[in-house]
Amino acid sequence: MSVTMRDAFGKKLEALGAVNKKLVVLDADVSGSTKSSYFGKAFPDRFFNCGVAEGNMAGVAAGLATAGFHPVINAFAIFIALKTADQIRHDFCYNKLPVVIAGAYGGLSDSFDGASHQAIADIAIMRAFPNMEVIVPGDNKQAELALDYALLQHHPVYIRLSRNDTPEIPVSEGFTSKAPILLKTGSDVTLAATGLTAQITLEAAALLEKDGIKAEVFSVPFVKPIEGDSLEKSVQKTHKLVTVEEHSVVGGFGSACLEKLTKSGVPFTWVPIGVQDTFGDTGGYAELLAAYGLSAEKIAEKVKGK
Known part of the structure; x- marks a missing residue:
């Protein structure tokens, strides 16, 4: 049975949580959709549901990063790109904080919810910020490797994820x-x-x-x-x-x-x-x-x- 990219990413977060005690995950009350719920169930003391308040979620993540943790914020890509842009620019990028920004439901993958939920400008927004890296995985393996890579960096990294099944790309x-x-x-x-x-x-x-x-x-x-x-x-x-x-x-x-x-x-x-x-x-x-x-x-x- 095929596995969606969001499931693969969520399971990878859970696996890394067992070996990386500084890993913390924040979600904007959509963990059942983003699949950060896997991490939340396994490590409730390091999982923070910040509610439908993406900007506040990013601010909390910035504080955790300055305290020595390595936060991953996970929410729908459209709302991360738009509602947290202030905090990402001023807190994450300006201070080169090691925060992983995981934008779920990227592109047109939230197809039935229409324009309000489809992220078709997030890459343009994120790559315009200094000190930001942008990764758009093509399959589940690339998504897992992107997370491995991002957690080794000392600056913010945006990873754009899809909602749907992802056929494996050769090599x-x-x-x-x-x-x-x-x-x-x-x-x-x-x-x-x-x-x-x-x-x-x-x-x-x-x-x-x-x-x-x-x-x-x-x-x-x-x-x-x-x-x-x-x-x-x-x-x-x-x-x-x-x-x-x-x-x-x-x-x-x-x-x-x-x-x-x-x-x-x-x-x-x-x-x-x-x-x-x-x-x-x-x-x-x-x-x-x-x-x-x-x-x-x-x-x-x-x-x-x-």
């Missing part, structure tokens, strides 16, 4: 470095995807292969910083970059790639695939992904159209 164990993970080699176009869209993009590459288009595919969990020269070398070869993200195309992963690669001076065309500067709709998750161009078929059509 996701390569997450041991911050560099983009090469999933498939090709020579005609570079496809760079972050989060759950990496697996979908790999499926799109298989469709393109049938039409004689050889795509090079990367999974890019580290959105800030984007490290390594693998993307640059790929774009030097293909001269075409397609970025895929479950996020607004304004200020997100695609923008981060563009900022990095334009510095190289290599000429290339850029095709951003994501939510096109609009609010999300309500409906089934797969249907919403397709509606915003994030199905394998839609990605392949976009690539061929360019």
